[in-house]
Amino acid sequence: MGQANLKLTLSCPGSLIIKVDPQRLRQVLVNLIHNAYKFTDEGRVDFGFLPFDADATFVTFYCSDTGCGISPEQGNRIFERFISYDTSGAKVHSGTGLGLAISKNLIELMGGKIWFESQEKKGTTFFFNLPLSL
Ligand code: ADP
Numbered sequence: 001m002g003q004a005n006l007k008l009t010l011s012c013p014g015s016l017i018i019k020v021d022p023q024r025l026r027q028v029l030v031n032l033i034h035n036a037y038k039f040t041d042e043g044r045v046d047f048g049f050l051p052f053d054a055d056a057t058f059v060t061f062y063c064s065d066t067g068c069g070i071s072p073e074q075g076n077r078i079f080e081r082f083i084s085y086d087t088s089g090a091k092v093h094s095g096t097g098l099g100l101a102i103s104k105n106l107i108e109l110m111g112g113k114i115w116f117e118s119q120e121k122k123g124t125t126f127f128f129n130l131p132l133s134l
Pocket of ligand 1: 031035036039065067068069070074078083084085086095096097098099100101124
């Protein structure tokens with residue numbers, strides 16, 4: 001992590017109360033931010049959560065990058081265990097192919113869902129939502 005030509009921003013529009021295991025949440029955030037850095041050679045990585053209404057029951061977090069993106073074929077399988085693609089940019093990628101499978105599992109255990117949107121060579125945004133506490 002820590003590419004000199006990458007800008008990292010955090011966006012928290014207001015305060016947020018969720019009752020989750022902080023270790024699980026941290027592991028998901030670390031996985032997503034680590035991947036965003038790993039697959040982005042220049043530009044930015046932004047993460048945070050989206051604004052929500054007073055009557056909302058879920059909060060949506062995101063981690064967005066301007067990296068290599070994910071092809072539709074790869075996208076079909078990235079949440080499976082041991083699926084790891086070398087998208088062969090300037091950086092050498094190495095991974096276990098477990099990060100997203102573990103993240104999906106943890107988020108579902110916390111009552112949420114994970115998904116992504118991506119455009120090849122433009123970037124990727126991972127989203128996940130979690131129930132808000134009353
Ligand atoms: P690993 O990073 O160890 O390969 P993951 O389960 O975290 O395993 O990710 C699986 C695959 O999903 C990666 O190998 C990569 O092809 C793709 N991927 C994940 N995050 C990104 C991202 N931000 N940009 C592009 N591809 C990604």
